[in-house]
Amino acid sequence: MSAEPTPAPRPRVIGIATAAMCALAGGALWCLLSLYSRGDLAALAFVVALPVIWTLRRHGYAGRWSGALVAGACVALAALYSFYLQAVAQIAGMLGLPMRDALLRMDPGMAIDIARANVGVGSAALVAAAIVFACALVKRA
Template identity: 70%
Template sequence: MNAASATPRLFGLAVALMYALAGGAIWCLLSLYSRGDLAGFSFLVALAVVWQLRGNGYAGRWSGALIAAFCVALASAYSFYLQAVAQVAAMLGLPMRAALLQMEPGMALAIARANFSGWSAVVVILAVLFAAGATGFTPARDRAA
């Protein structure tokens, strides 16, 4: 891989990671506003990540599929973690920033893990698999060329 082909891929990787973190934050805000976990939002994050990676040279590559799966998993972990912090902040009457700085990460992870169960877990896992498959998939017409 030469420097000219590496630049779009590195750009695509960086933007996909930013999409994942921004998607997780938006997902958290929408979940707090709707008072639900909105696990289906993981598919919107997956679509954005897949679009970005496919457009920057990761289409049909196993590395692209792994990156896409990681990005969607990262977005969901970030969203559920922020939702857990928001729950603790609401219970204690603290601003979210204060709760984030004062609480132990293990406590937030335990709450996030408890919220990540049942249908939410199934939907997020399906979104992770969708992202990996959609990025790693190459249409037959492209394989022949």
């Protein structure tokens, strides 16, 4: 009777990196869908939160405050990235530039100001609720 080897525990840093990459990929997809629908689609923050939550829970962050904070930070990162890219796309469309050129030439402060002006109270509330949602589900044991 041979004993099965115990699987090595996953490094927690990999979990954080994977959750951050899920957030960035989700933010880019969120931006793309928002551009097609001509709205900010802030409710997608909940959809982006799901793979982040799953990743952190699978890497041993379930029931930990550190995991909850990382989850909230990742959802916030996805929202910031999406709104930033939407602002860059808006400027690129106004100037008739490809989005890549606008992204490279544009001052980040200008893009942040445009994103802030485009995000309404309702959208900010939805993103905040998604951050709380992600924190709560990761903290739950």
